[in-house]
Amino acid sequence: MEKSIRLKVRKDLDPRQQLTVIKLKGSLISRGYTEIIHIQDQDEEFHINTFETEPERRNEVQKYIAAFLALEDLSEAVRPLL
Numbered sequence: 001m002e003k004s005i006r007l008k009v010r011k012d013l014d015p016r017q018q019l020t021v022i023k024l025k026g027s028l029i030s031r032g033y034t035e036i037i038h039i040q041d042q043d044e045e046f047h048i049n050t051f052e053t054e055p056e057r058r059n060e061v062q063k064y065i066a067a068f069l070a071l072e073d074l075s076e077a078v079r080p081l082l
Contacts, residue, residue: 004052004053005052005080007048008079009021009046009077010076010077010078011044011046011047012045024069024072028064033061034053037049
């Protein structure tokens with residue numbers, strides 16, 4: 001099983017969405033899911049954010065991200081890549 005988690009993030013976020021994405025990344029780090037998140041360009045529309053987590057926490061992290069995105073209404077701006 002792959003231990004990295006990837007998120008596809010739109011580049012054209014409004015200020016509220018940008019702040020909320022930063023909040024998501026900070027919470028992933030503060031909860032101990034990862035220590036660093038790598039960001040790379042995919043194309044003109046999206047960034048890919050990648051981080052590694054312990055394999056036994058992968059499902060927990062994915063559920064946390066899905067709940068966060070739904071709560072903050074970011075489902076169109078950020079999508080997990082499987």
